[in-house]
Amino acid sequence: MSDARTEVLARVRAALGQTGSGTTPSGKVGTAPHPEPVPRAYRAAGEHAAGSAEVIEQLVDRLVDYKALVHQVTVDALPATIATLVTELSGPARGVPSAHPDSSAGVRVVVPDGLDDGWLAALPAGTDVVRDSRERPLPPSELDAVAAVVTAARVAVSETGTIVLDGEPDQGRRAVSLVPDVHLCVVRTDQVVQTVPEAVRLLGAHPERPLTWISGPSATSDIELDRVEGVHGPRTLHVLLVAGV
Amino acid sequence: MSRTFLGLPRTLRRPDDADARHGTPDEPFGPVPHPQEPLRWGDDFPAAAKQTLKNDQLRRNLGHATQVIRTKRAAVVGEVPDWEALRDTGSAVKQQVMAQLPDLLQQLEENVVARGGVVHWARDAAEANRIVADIAKVKGADEVVKVKSMATQEIGLNEALADEGIAAIETDLAELIVQLADDMPSHILVPAIHRNRSEIRDIFLARMGDAPPDLSDVPRELAMAARAHLRRKFLSAKVAVSGANFAVADTGTLAVVESEGNGRMCLTLPETLVTVMGIEKLVPTFDDLEVFLQLLPRSSTGERMNPYTSLWTGVTPGDGPQEFHLVLLDNGRTDVLADEVGRAALHCIRCSACLNVCPVYERVGGHAYGSVYPGPIGAILTPQLTASTGGVSGHHDPNASLPYASTLCGACYEVCPVKIDIPSILVDLRAREVDADRSSRGVDPWKTAMKAASWVMADGDRFALAGRAATLGSGLGGRDHAISVAPPPASGWTRSRDLPAPPRQTFRQWWAAEHTAPVEQAGTVETEGDDR
Ligand code: SF4
Numbered sequence: 156m157s158d159a160r161t162e163v164l165a166r167v168r169a170a171l172g173q174t175g176s177g178t179t180p181s182g183k184v185g186t187a188p189h190p191e192p193v194p195r196a197y198r199a200a201g202e203h204a205a206g207s208a209e210v211i212e213q214l215v216d217r218l219v220d221y222k223a224l225v226h227q228v229t230v231d232a233l234p235a236t237i238a239t240l241v242t243e244l245s246g247p248a249r250g251v252p253s254a255h256p257d258s259s260a261g262v263r264v265v266v267p268d269g270l271d272d273g274w275l276a277a278l279p280a281g282t283d284v285v286r287d288s289r290e291r292p293l294p295p296s297e298l299d300a301v302a303a304v305v306t307a308a309r310v311a312v313s314e315t316g317t318i319v320l321d322g323e324p325d326q327g328r329r330a331v332s333l334v335p336d337v338h339l340c341v342v343r344t345d346q347v348v349q350t351v352p353e354a355v356r357l358l359g360a361h362p363e364r365p366l367t368w369i370s371g372p373s374a375t376s377d378i379e380l381d382r383v384e385g386v387h388g389p390r391t392l393h394v395l396l397v398a399g400v
Numbered sequence: 401m402s403r404t405f406l407g408l409p410r411t412l413r414r415p416d417d418a419d420a421r422h423g424t425p426d427e428p429f430g431p432v433p434h435p436q437e438p439l440r441w442g443d444d445f446p447a448a449a450k451q452t453l454k455n456d457q458l459r460r461n462l463g464h465a466t467q468v469i470r471t472k473r474a475a476v477v478g479e480v481p482d483w484e485a486l487r488d489t490g491s492a493v494k495q496q497v498m499a500q501l502p503d504l505l506q507q508l509e510e511n512v513v514a515r516g517g518v519v520h521w522a523r524d525a526a527e528a529n530r531i532v533a534d535i536a537k538v539k540g541a542d543e544v545v546k547v548k549s550m551a552t553q554e555i556g557l558n559e560a561l562a563d564e565g566i567a568a569i570e571t572d573l574a575e576l577i578v579q580l581a582d583d584m585p586s587h588i589l590v591p592a593i594h595r596n597r598s599e600i601r602d603i604f605l606a607r608m609g610d611a612p613p614d615l616s617d618v619p620r621e622l623a624m625a626a627r628a629h630l631r632r633k634f635l636s637a638k639v640a641v642s643g644a645n646f647a648v649a650d651t652g653t654l655a656v657v658e659s660e661g662n663g664r665m666c667l668t669l670p671e672t673l674v675t676v677m678g679i680e681k682l683v684p685t686f687d688d689l690e691v692f693l694q695l696l697p698r699s700s701t702g703e704r705m706n707p708y709t710s711l712w713t714g715v716t717p718g719d720g721p722q723e724f725h726l727v728l729l730d731n732g733r734t735d736v737l738a739d740e741v742g743r744a745a746l747h748c749i750r751c752s753a754c755l756n757v758c759p760v761y762e763r764v765g766g767h768a769y770g771s772v773y774p775g776p777i778g779a780i781l782t783p784q785l786t787a788s789t790g791g792v793s794g795h796h797d798p799n800a801s802l803p804y805a806s807t808l809c810g811a812c813y814e815v816c817p818v819k820i821d822i823p824s825i826l827v828d829l830r831a832r833e834v835d836a837d838r839s840s841r842g843v844d845p846w847k848t849a850m851k852a853a854s855w856v857m858a859d860g861d862r863f864a865l866a867g868r869a870a871t872l873g874s875g876l877g878g879r880d881h882a883i884s885v886a887p888p889p890a891s892g893w894t895r896s897r898d899l900p901a902p903p904r905q906t907f908r909q910w911w912a913a914e915h916t917a918p919v920e921q922a923g924t925v926e927t928e929g930d931d932r
Contacts, residue, residue, distance in 0.1 A: 158521075159520075159521040159522060159523050159527060160521040162521075162523055163521045163522075163523055163679065163728065163730045163734070164502055164505065164506070166523075166730060166734035167501050167502050167505070167679065167734055167737065168502055169734070169738065170734045170735070170737035170738035170743075171498075171499065171501065171502070171737065179734040179735045179737075179738045180523075180524075180730075180732070180734065180735055181735045181738075181787045183735060183738040183739075184738065185737060185738030185739065185740065185743070186740050187499075188495065188498055188499045188740075188743070189499075190492065190495035190496050190498070190499045191492050191495060192492070193489060193492040193493055193496060194485070194488050194489055194492060195489060196482070196485040196488065196489070197482040197485040197486045197489055197691065197694075198481070198482050198485075217704065221707075288718075289717065289718025289719055290718060292718060292719075295634070295635045295669050296635055299631070299635060312705075314704065315694075315697075315704040315705035316704060316705065317705045322716065322719055328718065328719040328720070329664065329667075329668040329710075329719055329720050330668050330669060330719075330720070333661070333664050333665065333668055333669075334669075351690050351693055351694050352687075352690040354690075355686070355687060355689050355690035355693070356687065356690070358686075359686045359687060362648070362651040362653055362686045362713060363515060363651065363653075363713045363714075363716075364713075364716075365710075365711070365712045365713070365716045365719055365720055366709075366710070366711040366712075367664065367708065367709075367710055368693075368705070368708065368709035368710075368711075369707070369708060370703070370704070370705035370706060370707050370708075371707050372707065373659060373660050373661035373707050373708060374659050374660070374707050375573045375574075375623055375659060375660045376590065376659075376701070377572070377573040377574035377577070377590060377591075377592055377623075377660075378573070378577075378592075378595075378597055378600055378619040378622055378623065379461070379464075379465075379596055379597055379619065380464070380465050380468050380469075380590070380593075381597075381619040383619050383620045383623040386573065386623055386626075386627055386659075386660040386661055386662070387571075387627060387630065387631070387634070387660050387661030387662045387664070387665050388660075388661030388664060388707075388708060
């Protein structure tokens, strides 16, 4: 008996009517298909330019619809906004109990080590900032013990409310933006495109990078179709939309 | 030559199956025991449907769920100006994939290997299960975490791993519910749709082991109990098993589309990842993702985009699993591919839109189809996948009745994001089954054929569509009369002008060859509005 690879490929060829390949398991030899040419009449791009007011407005609308928390800030105000959000994490006001409520000392935040240091400049003293990289990765159990993660992003799609991370040093390993309960994601307005094809073509420059497409916090509708937000990923997603970079 | 593995030698269903499927006192949650054949369990469709129709709870849940998803889908599809163009491209790309499959598979393999992955080929379920079990054993794992995957359900991977002492933990909430209840999924997308919240609470309390004793039946609390239960599993698992929604031949990239984040956990945290994928799941180029990542979420959950999509290419040093195995699975697919008409079933991207619009599915539920693939797509895919062990070959095989699990109303074709002409394939398979029956038994083919069809079409009470006109949209509402009055035997088809004939020429050609009476021209499905 030949090996599985040879045999499966021979079966596929037989199914497509290529002679000399034997038959499929049920003894068939198929006919060669004649596929129609692939039409590409769909929109390759939207009518609005990347970063235009229209796409920003649409992105915000979609993100709010997904129950992400949106903060539109200038680049100068970004560090203060990050600081405020991180400070809020130490308070008891959050509806969702933290996995590690004993962190009275100072909030522990993980950042990919390529993150712009300036973004963290306003963090209150005592904030415990942990850096993660491919070379020095934190084990999952340690990531489980941090309150929040701050990352940049690669591209965002306004029509679908999608933010894509590609694992570069300012966005970090996939585990970093997954295990902590709160994700602060910084998106520059000029990174926002209108349509999925625009984003895919941009990402296609580096298809080998591990991509995470995020469209709101995780959600399930598995129980009587009742939507529950925040299942396994970060239960809270803050999107910081930065203009004027 | 190996034959497609289906768990058991080819046998007819045991007569006592009908009792077993309704549970025993010591199995409080399982109306359906784990099948030995994931593509062939329970009674044949008409008999199984008669049973499930008695389940009012199931019908209520399903009716609600399919209506909600239909409405959401219609809204998000309606806002895409180029939806039809995307469908046209999706359909054509899938045709290209099938035509170039040998080259594309080898290209995929080459690219995955170049990026540090290992590619395995599996002729059948047994071979695929063997590969996964061996990897888990080499890694010393007695537990693997799993992302919901149709392919691994189809091959009965969990049961095969259990036989080797390896526990497969389902991490999708609905799959977890189904697994804890020792039950079978009833819908591709929302597998626990047949369970309500209080049943789910009872299942968690009885079976989860670490559920809080005061657990309520509020969905949020139930979901958080599952989160806590599964997080420990994610943090400690050494091996994860997933399926794939798409595999890109020209880059070696794999894609998993999901909602809950359990997929990201499985694809990211364990050191070793094994992905089991049917050989048909390819797309030629990375850019093709721009089509399918638009089509799938809107068709599936009725969302503009699903919460999380993960794409990875082989191994990324320092990020995610450092060992990646891809298992390319045949298990009957090449038999489907060999069928000139039926091969279009392999274009399916498993969105489940056709289930949600199907009046038969909504009534009888997923379990009646006796396969992990229920609904309209199941009715064309299951008999073809099992062709080498019977499948479409006459009334010896329970799967041969599946092509009759339809009224041919055409709604499935209207919503299918890759434009699979399910009604035409159903008719083609019916003809095949009738032919097989005639040659093997010499009995009146119509008697056999219409036995199944008559169940669907004859009983106005059982199949009252009238009340559904408002919710289903124009596609089906006007059809209730025609469907409910169609009399059992074949004559009903020629007498009832309203009963839609499928649009494909093959049906009429076939009909003309079989009958002297011409078919009245019926409306084409193109003109029947779907719910857009
Ligand atoms: S047949 Fe079409 S509509 Fe049905 S699940 Fe497959 S892709 Fe979706």
